[in-house]
Amino acid sequence: MRVIALPRSATVTARVLAGFATLLLTTTCTVVPRPVPEPAPAAAPRPTPSIPIAQPPARAWSIASASEQGAIVRGVAPSGTVALSLGGDAVPLAADGAFIIAFDRDAPSSETLTATFADGHVDSRTIAVAPGRWDIQNIDASLTGGVSSAEFQRRRAPELARINAARAQANDVDGWRQDFIWPTDGRITGVFGSQRIYRGTPASYHSGVDMAGTTGTVFRAPADGVVILAADDPFTLEGRLLMIDHGHGLNSAFLHCSKLYVTEGQHVRQGQPLGEIGSTGRATGPHLHWSMKLGSARIDPRKLARPAR
Numbered sequence: 283m284r285v286i287a288l289p290r291s292a293t294v295t296a297r298v299l300a301g302f303a304t305l306l307l308t309t310t311c312t313v314v315p316r317p318v319p320e321p322a323p324a325a326a327p328r329p330t331p332s333i334p335i336a337q338p339p340a341r342a343w344s345i346a347s348a349s350e351q352g353a354i355v356r357g358v359a360p361s362g363t364v365a366l367s368l369g370g371d372a373v374p375l376a377a378d379g380a381f382i383i384a385f386d387r388d389a390p391s392s393e394t395l396t397a398t399f400a401d402g403h404v405d406s407r408t409i410a411v412a413p414g415r416w417d418i419q420n421i422d423a424s425l426t427g428g429v430s431s432a433e434f435q436r437r438r439a440p441e442l443a444r445i446n447a448a449r450a451q452a453n454d455v456d457g458w459r460q461d462f463i464w465p466t467d468g469r470i471t472g473v474f475g476s477q478r479i480y481r482g483t484p485a486s487y488h489s490g491v492d493m494a495g496t497t498g499t500v501f502r503a504p505a506d507g508v509v510i511l512a513a514d515d516p517f518t519l520e521g522r523l524l525m526i527d528h529g530h531g532l533n534s535a536f537l538h539c540s541k542l543y544v545t546e547g548q549h550v551r552q553g554q555p556l557g558e559i560g561s562t563g564r565a566t567g568p569h570l571h572w573s574m575k576l577g578s579a580r581i582d583p584r585k586l587a588r589p590a591r
């Protein structure tokens with residue numbers, strides 16, 4: 283038998299290596315595997331409530347903005363309201379309770395809004411109306427639009443009859459709910475409510491807002507609506523006149539037009555071209571006069587149209 287004698291140094295090296303391997307093994311064996319988290323138990327299905335779901339709370343008054351002469355106010359009437367009135371005048375009420383009211387340029391300092399319920403009881407709110415501030419404006423034009431007083435009176439009656447008949451229409455359109463836009467971006471040259479003096483003769487206040495523009499400038503619908511008057515034959519004062527019903531008693535009138543693109547009965551969408559600016563009727567130069575009424579109240583388009591100008 284042959285014995286292979288390892289040199290001493292080799293034997294030591296082998297023992298050290300064996301010991302190191304043991305250490306490695308030991309170290310490996312002491313590593314405890316991380317426990318795998320158990321999956322969360324599936325949520326048990328919620329039992330169907332055995333009690334009936336409560337009715338939503340009764341809707342209270344919601345009145346959107348501060349009130350002032352010449353402005354509109356949007357609101358929602360309390361749940362169960364079947365009729366609404368402002369100062370005794372009926373206010374149209376939408377199925378969802380929404381309404382729009384307005385305060386005339388000469389409205390009193392407060393008005394009463396009344397909701398009537400099916401059982402006859404009423405709920406009233408007194409609305410404070412802040413005063414408007416009105417200018418005085420001198421106009422270098424004849425009060426009667428350049429025709430004799432007798433001729434003016436003769437022509438005026440049928441014109442007013444057409445305007446009143448147009449305003450008496452009640453179309454089922456929702457333009458009144460929209461944020462109104464400006465029909466043109468022309469510079470504002472006349473504001474609502476100012477006391478006008480025609481060559482020294484005081485007249486009624488200015489009923490709208492005037493925007494400068496050259497003849498032929500296109501103007502657009504400030505909100506959806508129906509054309510209720512499109513006078514291609516110019517009126518004495520208004521010239522070529524276009525009127526739009528936005529629903530709920532709110533309407534717009536555009537005066538002094540040179541051309542109209544739409545006809546009576548036509549539905550128009552917000553932003554749709556309606557016609558062109560001109561100087562027909564009683565006008566000192568081409569401009570667009572935009573006036574608005576809600577029921578019997580004359581209101582200021584600047585308090586409605588956005589952006590504020």
Ligand SMILES: [Zn+2]
Nearest residue numbers: 472491492571
């Ligand atoms: Zn005007």
